[in-house]
Amino acid sequence: MVDAVLLWRRLVGAQVRSQVQYRGSFALELVGAFVIAFLDFVAVLVIFHNTPRLAEWTVQEVAFLYALSSITFAFTDLLIGHLDLFPRLIRDGNFDILLVRPRGTLFQVIASDFQLRRLGKAAQGVLVLVYALSALEIHWTAPRVVVLLASIPAGVLIFSAVWVVFASLAFWTTDSGEFTNAFTYGGNFLAQYPIDIYGAWLRRLLAYLIPLAFVCYFPALYVLGKQDPLGLPRVLQFLSPAVALAVAVVAGCVWRFAVRHYRSAGG
Amino acid sequence: MIEVEHLQKRFVVRRGRLRRERHVVEAVRDVSFRIDRGELVGYLGPNGAGKSTTIKMLTGILVPSGGRISVAGMEPSRQRVELARRIGAMFGQRIQLWWDLPLLDSFELLRHIYRVPADRYRASLARFCEVLELDPFLHTPVRQLSLGQRIRGELTAAMLHGPELLFLDEPTIGLDVVAKQRVRDFLVEINRQDGVTVLLTTHDLGDIERLCERLLVIDHGSLIWDGRIAELRVRYGDERTLVVDLEEPAPPLRVEGARVERVEGPRQWLRFRGPAAELTARVAAAAQVVDLQIAEPDIEEIVRRIYTGK
Numbered sequence: 404m405v406d407a408v409l410l411w412r413r414l415v416g417a418q419v420r421s422q423v424q425y426r427g428s429f430a431l432e433l434v435g436a437f438v439i440a441f442l443d444f445v446a447v448l449v450i451f452h453n454t455p456r457l458a459e460w461t462v463q464e465v466a467f468l469y470a471l472s473s474i475t476f477a478f479t480d481l482l483i484g485h486l487d488l489f490p491r492l493i494r495d496g497n498f499d500i501l502l503v504r505p506r507g508t509l510f511q512v513i514a515s516d517f518q519l520r521r522l523g524k525a526a527q528g529v530l531v532l533v534y535a536l537s538a539l540e541i542h543w544t545a546p547r548v549v550v551l552l553a554s555i556p557a558g559v560l561i562f563s564a565v566w567v568v569f570a571s572l573a574f575w576t577t578d579s580g581e582f583t584n585a586f587t588y589g590g591n592f593l594a595q596y597p598i599d600i601y602g603a604w605l606r607r608l609l610a611y612l613i614p615l616a617f618v619c620y621f622p623a624l625y626v627l628g629k630q631d632p633l634g635l636p637r638v639l640q641f642l643s644p645a646v647a648l649a650v651a652v653v654a655g656c657v658w659r660f661a662v663r664h665y666r667s668a669g670g
Numbered sequence: 671m672i673e674v675e676h677l678q679k680r681f682v683v684r685r686g687r688l689r690r691e692r693h694v695v696e697a698v699r700d701v702s703f704r705i706d707r708g709e710l711v712g713y714l715g716p717n718g719a720g721k722s723t724t725i726k727m728l729t730g731i732l733v734p735s736g737g738r739i740s741v742a743g744m745e746p747s748r749q750r751v752e753l754a755r756r757i758g759a760m761f762g763q764r765i766q767l768w769w770d771l772p773l774l775d776s777f778e779l780l781r782h783i784y785r786v787p788a789d790r791y792r793a794s795l796a797r798f799c800e801v802l803e804l805d806p807f808l809h810t811p812v813r814q815l816s817l818g819q820r821i822r823g824e825l826t827a828a829m830l831h832g833p834e835l836l837f838l839d840e841p842t843i844g845l846d847v848v849a850k851q852r853v854r855d856f857l858v859e860i861n862r863q864d865g866v867t868v869l870l871t872t873h874d875l876g877d878i879e880r881l882c883e884r885l886l887v888i889d890h891g892s893l894i895w896d897g898r899i900a901e902l903r904v905r906y907g908d909e910r911t912l913v914v915d916l917e918e919p920a921p922p923l924r925v926e927g928a929r930v931e932r933v934e935g936p937r938q939w940l941r942f943r944g945p946a947a948e949l950t951a952r953v954a955a956a957a958q959v960v961d962l963q964i965a966e967p968d969i970e971e972i973v974r975r976i977y978t979g980k
Contacts, residue, residue, distance in 0.1 A: 503759040
């Protein structure tokens with residue numbers, strides 16, 4: 404495990420060094436990512452310009468949820484966002500190279516890239532969080548701090564697991580990029596709003612099947628001390644880390660199964 | 671070192687846009703062979719014959735549909751990671767080096783991926799740098815290397831962790847004569863000096879002729895030859911060709927013991943068996959000859975005969 408982390412740092416470090424070499428273009432990309440993310444939040448403000456509340460949620464509360472989701476997603480994107488390009492790796496047969504090396508294939512795919520510019524999006528999330536925390540009067544207790552802090556790594560793990568599962572489809576379809584995006588970027592979009600504004604089927608999908616509600620909706624309910632408008636069991640609000648571990652295991656199994664269906668490419 | 675029994679690989683291919691039809695393609699039908707430690711074996715076959723598919727199953731990239739494989743005592747698709755430490759692989763058409771990084775950085779990363787101890791790494795790197803003359807471009811980003819330089823880098827990458835077995839899929843593809851020779855010399859050296867077992871697929875018959883003692887030939891997914899190159903010559907290569915340049919264009923010559931294979935203006939190609947002396951005398955008697963030349967069948971010709979089953 405420690406060895407894997409050290410190797411990850413080495414592999415990613417090499418990538419980052421080559422990115423930062425072009426300082427000017429790197430800075431521009433960083434700023435660009437931040438501006439795009441900022442405009443995205445403006446869309447939330449536009450909604451609240453027209454309505455004071457979204458279901459039972461105020462603008463500050465939605466901002467909190469939004470920030471939590473954005474930060475979580477930004478870190479996920481930073482860590483494994485390059486899974487977007489994974490179908491190409493499969494199609495070109497370059498996955499072959501990873502299979503002849505004595506390391507896990509998922510690990511190698513994850514360690515193959517690291518786009519530092521995606522920190523721009525995380526910066527936006529942090530800013531929105533600062534705004535939300537200063538505008539909300541949260542009664543801080545130790546458990547609330549713990550739930551808030553734990554929700555970020557748990558959320559990263561949940562988003563990552565969903566991403567890995569959908570990326571695995573590439574082993575069969577070889578071109579599932581857009582379909583995967585619908586669930587990854589789409590998932591982030593859905594997680595930014597309270598799930599009680601969605602229809603029942605979408606809610607159930609998010610709470611139970613693709614457990615994005617555990618990324619921030621349930622932890623946010625607890626931290627904000629809000630009554631669950633859906634009246635779901637309170638214990639769900641503490642379950643994010645456990646759910647994260649469970650979906651990570653599922654994703655690992657799906658990946659393993661998928662790799663055995665790898666067909667390589669001609670030649 | 672390698673044992674393969676009744677190996678099979680089927681791919682299911684779906685064709686058509688709307689009504690998708692399932693087709694089963696048998697890339698490898700029934701292949702069995704054995705390679706001992708220290709051998710250098712060529713694996714030959716036309717495009718789509720199943721060469722690469724076999725190599726991919728031997729290295730654990732593809733899971734076989736049937737049959738049994740044992741490489742260094744392991745089952746590749748089940749013990750992939752363990753096997754990967756003991757084998758090296760290089761695919762002429764894939765890039766395993768890091769595109770944007772200097773060559774040396776790629777080697778460093780591989781050292782950590784394979785957990786090669788520092789002193790052993792330094793020793794083997796120094797050796798490969800010398801044999802493959804890597805020093806001039808060790809600090810150049812891989813994307814700026816010429817194909818020949820990159821292939822030399824790839825070979826080093828495949829050998830840095832000291833594998834006992836090296837798989838090469840078309841290692842000399844696209845290389846010029848000088849670069850090809852360098853690669854071949856390198857392969858001979860690691861085979862003779864380090865006792866590395868080498869299995870290489872190629873289209874380049876020069877590779878086969880200069881490197882391999884033993885040849886496996888596959889066509890349509892089945893092995894059609896497994897034996898020494900010398901035997902191959904005896905079996906398929908006893909017919910030679912006499913190239914005759916006449917003074918002026920003539921109809922095909924009729925001489926005993928030979929048949930005209932080709933006519934091009936005043937030049938004719940005669941296929942014959944046995945000693946050439948009598949035949950040349952007969953040809954000289956039959957026509958006004960300017961020049962004569964005897965061509966031994968080259969491996970390319972022999973392989974063509976195997977493929978066509980003659």
